[in-house]
Amino acid sequence: MDYFNAFWVGGLICALTQILMEKTKMLPGRIMVLLVCAGAVLGAVGIYQPLIDYAGAGASVPLLGFGNTLWKGVKEAVEENGLLGIFMGGLKASAVGICAALVFGYIASLIFEPKMKS
Amino acid sequence: MSVKEKYDIGQQSLTFPRDVYLISSASVVGKKEGEGPLGKAFDMICEDDKFGEDTWEMAESTLQKEALSLAMGKADITPEDIRYLFAGDLLGQNIATSFGLMDYEIPLFGLYGACSTAGESLSLAAMCVGAGYARTVAALTSSHFASAEKQFRFPLEYANQRPVSATWTVTGSGAFLLSGKKGKVRITGITTGKIVDMGIKDSMNMGAAMAPAAADVIEQNLDDFKRKPLDYDKIITGDLGYIGQEILINLLKQKKIDISNVHEDCGILIYDKEKQGTGSSGSGCGCSAVTLSAHYLPMLEEGSLKRILFVPTGALLSTVSFNEGQSVPGIAHAVVLEHVEKEAV
Numbered sequence: 001m002d003y004f005n006a007f008w009v010g011g012l013i014c015a016l017t018q019i020l021m022e023k024t025k026m027l028p029g030r031i032m033v034l035l036v037c038a039g040a041v042l043g044a045v046g047i048y049q050p051l052i053d054y055a056g057a058g059a060s061v062p063l064l065g066f067g068n069t070l071w072k073g074v075k076e077a078v079e080e081n082g083l084l085g086i087f088m089g090g091l092k093a094s095a096v097g098i099c100a101a102l103v104f105g106y107i108a109s110l111i112f113e114p115k116m117k118s
Numbered sequence: 119m120s121v122k123e124k125y126d127i128g129q130q131s132l133t134f135p136r137d138v139y140l141i142s143s144a145s146v147v148g149k150k151e152g153e154g155p156l157g158k159a160f161d162m163i164c165e166d167d168k169f170g171e172d173t174w175e176m177a178e179s180t181l182q183k184e185a186l187s188l189a190m191g192k193a194d195i196t197p198e199d200i201r202y203l204f205a206g207d208l209l210g211q212n213i214a215t216s217f218g219l220m221d222y223e224i225p226l227f228g229l230y231g232a233c234s235t236a237g238e239s240l241s242l243a244a245m246c247v248g249a250g251y252a253r254t255v256a257a258l259t260s261s262h263f264a265s266a267e268k269q270f271r272f273p274l275e276y277a278n279q280r281p282v283s284a285t286w287t288v289t290g291s292g293a294f295l296l297s298g299k300k301g302k303v304r305i306t307g308i309t310t311g312k313i314v315d316m317g318i319k320d321s322m323n324m325g326a327a328m329a330p331a332a333a334d335v336i337e338q339n340l341d342d343f344k345r346k347p348l349d350y351d352k353i354i355t356g357d358l359g360y361i362g363q364e365i366l367i368n369l370l371k372q373k374k375i376d377i378s379n380v381h382e383d384c385g386i387l388i389y390d391k392e393k394q395g396t397g398s399s400g401s402g403c404g405c406s407a408v409t410l411s412a413h414y415l416p417m418l419e420e421g422s423l424k425r426i427l428f429v430p431t432g433a434l435l436s437t438v439s440f441n442e443g444q445s446v447p448g449i450a451h452a453v454v455l456e457h458v459e460k461e462a463v
Contacts, residue, residue: 021279025320028278114274116167116264118150118395 006058009051013062032063039067069094125248128342130335131309134248139301140294140455141254143415144188145408146181148263148289151400154389159412160290161188167264167289174264174274178207179218181291181404182260186222189256189293197222200295201252204243206235207260208287208403209269214260224256233328233357234311234432235259236292236407237451241308243296244453248305253298260291261402270321270435284322285359285401288388292407300458302419307454309342311335313434315447321440324401325362328431331448332358333369336429339452340375347377351423354414355450356406356430357385359399384409406430414455421457428453 020031042048048068052059059065073093077085091098125133145160152163162184169180182205190196203222206229207214215228231238239257246252264274266287272278296305314334318327332355340346347353358366363386367378384406385399410428417423431450440446 022281025322028272109275114264114277116149117274117280 002056005055008058009055010058010062013059013064017062035063036067036070039064039069040071041067043068043071066094066097069097127307128338130312130338131307131342132245132248133307134244134305136248136250136298137300138244138248138305139297139299139458140303140305140415141297141299141301142189142193142295143293143411144185144192145292145411146185146188146290147404147408150263150286150394150396151288151290151388151408154394156388156409156413159416160408161412167262174262174268175209175213176217178209178214178260178262178265178289178291181262181289182207182214182218182258182293183221185260185291185293186219186256186258189258189295193295193297195254195295197224199254200224200256202227202243202246202255204229204239204246204255204257205259206230206239206403208232208266214262214265218260231403231430231449231451232432232434233261233401233403233405234430234449234451235403236356236410237311237428237430237453240294240296240305240428240453241310241451243294244305244308247296247298250298254295255297256293256295258291258293259403259407261287261289261404263287263289263402266402270437281322283398285324285357285385285398286389286396287402288357288385288400288405288408290402290404290408292404292409292411294407294411302458303415304456304458305453306425306456307343309335309339309452309454311338311450311452313447313449315445317445318448319443319445321435321446323361324357324433324435324446325359325399326365327433327435327446328356328448328450329358329362329365330369331450332362332366332429332431333373335450335452336366336377336427337370337373337375339427339454343454347375347380350380350425350427352382352414352426353377353380354406354410354426354428355381355383356403356432357399357401358383358431359385359401362431384413387413403430403432418455418457421459423457425454425456428455 070090073089077089169177243257314331388400
């Protein structure tokens with residue numbers, strides 16, 4: 001059941017994003033920023049955490065989940081350190097994701113070569 | 119020739135004191151273009167779009183090098199016979215041109231007119247020969263899908279999704295040799311375009327940015343030479359695509375000029391949009407150059423076309439000005455090409 005929920009929630013998020021790609025003139029960078037911001041807002045109003053509890057990686061892996069992680073990190077750091085936490089918490093909470101993206105991106109660039117689109 | 123004679127015609131056009139002939143041309147293209155409707159006509163099709171080089175930019179340089187070499191071979195002349203090169207591409211600082219042509223050691227004018235460079239280089243080359251400054255010169259341009267994506271959109275490494283409506287930059291280079299020596303095709307006049315800015319801000323809709331510039335230069339050409347659209351067997355634009363073609367025909371109709379029977383667009387001709395999945399049409403300054411060389415010049419040489427107006431169109435898109443919120447201005451240059459009757463040769 002976990003797999004099934006992860007699959008349809010994650011799939012739904014990607015499908016909605018694909019509609020943005022096809023039907024709007026927004027460039028990919030803008031859509032990505034929109035997703036991260038939306039994730040943070042959904043986290044702040046308390047919608048996203050229940051979704052992660054329900055769908056697991058289906059909700060935490062897409063970019064919305066990254067926004068939610070940023071929000072969570074900021075929230076915890078503010079509770080611990082006061083206002084300074086706004087600047088501390090986000091990167092601390094998302095460090096694993098960011099670092100892994102850099103390292104694996106680098107490894108992939110060493111192994112693979114881009115090809116012409118067909 | 120007398121110094122007092124005038125060769126400037128009307129507002130923006132020229133003819134030449136001496137006859138200018140297009141004596142040889144060559145086209146080199148990538149795999150996708152080779153699989154397209156014009157595939158059999160190209161001189162050289164490379165299966166490997168990197169042309170054996172390490173980078174896409176070097177691959178584009180190789181395209182130019184090969185195109186010029188083939189054109190020289192066909193005319194049986196050597197680099198020493200060519201007085202000047204008029205060449206350009208789409209990349210920053212014209213790097214495909216400078217790295218591709220440096221080994222020939224021929225004096226070079228590097229040109230940038232976006233995709234209109236094919237017309238710009240032919241115009242200047244014709245002026246140079248027509249004025250008697252040189253016996254033989256070469257005009258060439260190139261574009262490459264992968265290097266253009268990196269320059270103007272996203273590098274292929276980024277693997278973004280392309281909108282279906284986006285034009286497909288042609289991987290190809292066309293080279294032309296112009297000479298005072300008689301040939302089968304003559305360049306009889308040019309009309310140089312102005313920058314026309316209609317305030318288009320959609321970088322994925324270049325046809326709409328270029329169509330007004332094409333309309334402007336075609337109208338001016340007809341006006342300057344006192345011709346009607348049907349005085350040309352074909353009026354050929356560079357890479358307006360389907361949307362741009364419609365805009366161009368409508369713009370001219372508003373001025374009571376009907377070119378719908380004679381108009382063709384190289385970008386539309388070069389790919390089969392259904393079979394090849396390009397969605398839209400081809401673009402790039404290689405597009406009009408290879409189509410002229412492989413498709414239209416043979417018809418002009420044999421005489422099935424007598425007189426054409428070749429109008430490469432360019433969208434002067436810069437990623438800097440575009441990101442700063444500026445619109446995309448268009449430009450187009452028209453070149454009149456005519457069949458030379460056998461008796462005259």
